[in-house]
Amino acid sequence: MSRTDPARRAPESPADRHRPALACRDLHVARDRTPVLHGIDLSVRAGSWVSLVGPNGSGKTTLLFALAGLIPASGGIEVDGFAPRRAGRRRVARTVAMMPQRPVVPEGVTARELIHLGRTPHIARFGTESARDHEIVESVIDRLDLHELAARTATTLSGGELQRVVLARALAQEPRVLLLDEPTSALDIGHQQQVLDLVDSMRRESGLTVVAAMHDLTSAAHYGERLVLLDGGRVVADGRPEEVLTAERVEQVYGARVEVLARPDGPAVLPLRGAGAGLGEEGAPGRAEPGEGAP
């Protein structure tokens, strides 16, 4: 790892580890004049990973946008000691990076140029990129194994390829707080593991604070030391993964029948097939008619 590796940025002191990197109090947000978030209280310790879970439309993206200062909200928000809506855009962007679910990609830029955009808040006005900026970008490309994609036009990348490039842009930003919105939704299982492990190693190495909205409850539980469950724009459970993820709660909130297995890395959530599934279905494995196979 080079000296300019983003993971090596500004190690946190022990005191830093106990202060919240991110906090909101009685947060209310409306989209198109419709109330979406109803009084969210959240305090996230610096250097921790909080997984934000909840059904479609429960308000995860809206909460991430509000925390990043990208949309108006009433109530207090503090990120690394300042209110993002009152701070300048450069200051916010030097502290918070957001990896959106639906990235907007400018026409005609290569993947490498897109990743370089992550350095913008660190470059002086009217200034140019330094050798260090280039080293950071190359280091991120290296860690996410993006060499083969770097020269490609970003709009031609597959959904999963683009998702990794957009994460690279967020990491090149060297944030103290990383907000991830469904960071692995388009990735195969190998790349999911690569991306989540990389973010987790950066969290451990440099005290990066991670808040990640995730639909995969098992990954959310294995990487997050804390789960915050949203439903209808309210926090309905907040705690350690094994406290939040019970089969009863998943059924109540998601309407899903699951089995929750206790695994060494945390709970694993296994969806169960619907009642009657697999009984007498054409070609279903293990299909057996009464009496069939009897000696």
Ligand SMILES: Nc1ncnc2c1ncn2[C@@H]1O[C@H](COP(=O)(O)OP(=O)(O)OP(=O)(O)O)[C@@H](O)[C@H]1O
């Ligand atoms: N720009 C907008 N205008 C109007 N309504 C919006 C807007 N953005 C979000 N909403 C609504 O706000 C609610 C919360 O949406 P949000 O995207 O925050 O949910 P989510 O939990 O991230 O959902 P998903 O898991 O499907 O991504 C939804 O009912 C959504 O339709």
